[in-house]
Amino acid sequence: MTTENATLAAEWRDLLARHARINAALERELQGSHRLSVTEFEALSRLATEDDMGCRLQQLVDDVHMSQSALSRLISRLHDEGLVERRSCVDDRRGIYACITDAGRARLAEAEVTQAAVLARTLHA
Amino acid sequence: MTTENATLAAEWRDLLARHARINAALERELQGSHRLSVTEFEALSRLATEDDMGCRLQQLVDDVHMSQSALSRLISRLHDEGLVERRSCVDDRRGIYACITDAGRARLAEAEVTQAAVLARTLHA
DNA sequence: AGACAATGCATGCACATGCATGTATATTGC
């Protein structure tokens, strides 16, 4: 009972430490080399899986681990840097389609190299 | 090569999702039931492992996954709630000992029950 | 002993985040 709880807590501490270590390394290198935060990379990466039409913000919220307001502003930042476009869609004028641009794909492609290197170094370290 | 990178990226996405899911649940329940954030719980939990003398902040920084400035303010918050004491130590007057109070131990004990419940529910879900 | 670097912690600042709310559009019930 108590020992099971201790085991759970220890497992959680491990997960926390692992996440913190990898996330910090990624943040540092992605930001340093490509001016992208981990969450920005995450969103951009998710957008790149879509075809040309893009993706409703509502959809993104489910995949990216962030509140709706945080996502809204994150897309704003990416838009300001020309990495994504915002398109209001015709069939539901409340909806916004976020669509990765060519510049976005280029930036992402560079960043993916860095990400792979960092993960290879830290994920199983 | 590329498939290895994809595997690494997928593993990282899993870790990210897992962390986000559990962390969100913990944050909600610890905050809701005990007015403690996950990081505050973490620090308090770490402090509880020390004997009565407490622990240098410098030591805590290594265990808690946070910057030195964030920790300094976190201890301030816990101090304001009467959960920890700050003692400047005699042998090195730059150093601060953080020491959990009885109220801190009581609050932690309650919160640990909640944490165990949440972890049991979410860690292997 | 005195100058100079290093260490431990606090704080100003910029910024990303979550919550609550606002605005516009869509849907439902009558």
Next chain:
DNA sequence: GCAATATACATGCATGTGCATGCATTGTCT
């Protein structure tokens, strides 16, 4: 068709975080 409700996204606000820096104390070198 109209009113009420729900949905999609944006935004004001409070807060927690990291970085750079400041201040006090300690260690080092000569």
